[in-house]
Amino acid sequence: MRERRMCLFGVSKGSHSPWIFTVGPLDLQGTMMPYWSLALLLVLSATCWGGKILVYPIDGSHWLNMNILLEALHAQGHQITVLRTSTSWYVSEKSPYYSSITIVQEESTSIESQDNMTAFLERSIQIQRNRGSLWAFVEFYRNIYNFLGESHVSMAKMVVSIFENQTLIKQLKESQYDVCLIDPGLPGGVLLAHYLDLPTVFNVRWIFNGEAHFAIAPSPLSYIPQLFSNYSDKMDFTQRLNNVIYHSALVYMHHFVSDPPYRAVCERYFGGDVSVMSLMQGADLWLMRVDFTFELPRPTMPNVVYIGGFQGKPSKPLPADLEDLMQSSGEHGVVVMTLGTLLGDLGPEISQIIASAFARIPQKVVWRHVGKRPDTLGNNTLIVDWLPQNDLLGHPKTKVFVTHGGTNGIYEAIYHGVPILGIPLIFDQHDNMVRVTARGGGEFVDVTALDVESFTASLRNILDPRKSYKKDMMKLSQLHHDKPMKPMDTAIFWVEYVMRHRGAPHLRTESYKLPWYAYHSLDVIAFLALFSFLVIALIWLSFRILCRHLMKAKSYIFKSKSE
Known part of the structure; x- marks a missing residue:
């Protein structure tokens, strides 16, 4: 044997x-x-066992996701090198998990500047006050185009500076990396990976022209809501019509805002037949930072791996002062509020409203707030510059999570089963909260229509034990945990899979190589239509000729009889 x-x-x-x-x-x-x-x-x-990974991240909240993944990959024995800029906001030059290469940059991109983010937020709130008008629609997209357009121009310039730095390029080539791990929201890493001929893995939800699925998977607009639509997958005719309009606005952004800076880079270094979109669609693997506990059902592809909530983990003991506050809340519990890493201050007017509403509820409140201390702050509210979000959400005394609707915070709330009251502000936050509401895990309020009475009522509604928010969020949490592998383990496996096999082209569809008319089979439809027309025309012509001969024959017979 x-x-x-x-x-x-x-x-x-x-x-x-x-x-x-x-x-x-x-x-x-x-x-x-x-x-x-x-x-x-x-x-x-x-x-x-250990490979060499080149990482091209995006700053801000995107980096927090990437850093968690890098820590886990480092624990598996992999050598990690991170490309960062000299103006990086969050990406540290030194870390126990990775070595870094710093690219000198005179000016930071828009998303790397707190001042730019604050100005963008203020402008966004101002536009939202006139929501529903044509002017607001135009200004909304113009604000986004200007903000993101500046970032893409800066990123394209940085990529050119990398390509022209022969010393750096030589160093990167000689390092013999096994894979390039990229956040493609700003696609500088996509261009660099192609230049170095490295397999690519995306840590992704958004790309440079919108939601990532739209680049690689069939996305029928009849039931898949486009970014900024604020729709669920149940749309009536008017909503489907609007969804097409929202989609058209992002198509315009792709062709006239996002793509042009990179198009010039591609033509200069790769030739006119290469585009950023084709390079993205040719990526080996997409680690998608969502799962279908939260995301709406939709078509997908074999090289898309869902790791939503991979940052989730059990809570750790709180510092003594916070633990004392949690325990002192008694049966009422605690409300936790934070607006994430990019946005800490809504301005004095809105902050006063929120503070007044908090003062009206019996719960204790822990609020991360970096602006001026509101005058209306109640004795039940603790303001902090920073808070251990995951550990607070995992505490049994936490009753509600008040958040701007960022993906990281939502998944941590799902992980721990905490209902959400959203105050969505910019980017995908409205769409995220629509999904939470559709799942029954919370509700959201309009920041432009916020007043003390409405915000207090919303808080009390979420806190009401007779409502199903807590029950529904606990169900989401159970679904999220009920998987054969933890999301982080899944992410690590697939990164190593690409490293072991030097890519994963067998999982990638070749549809992106087709011209648009072939992808939609318009050439086949045109051929069949032409063929059908010719057949019908031939039949019609034959019928006419036959009829003409029959008429002549009938006329001849009739004439013969009459003679």
């Missing part, structure tokens, strides 16, 4: 060749002999 042996597969550092180790032999009952060889193998295998 053939001997059964246990094998372990790995890749040695600096090499793409697989090493296969055997432990043996096993007897028929599966008992391993000898045991010491397995122990030795496990020790040795920990040192032999």
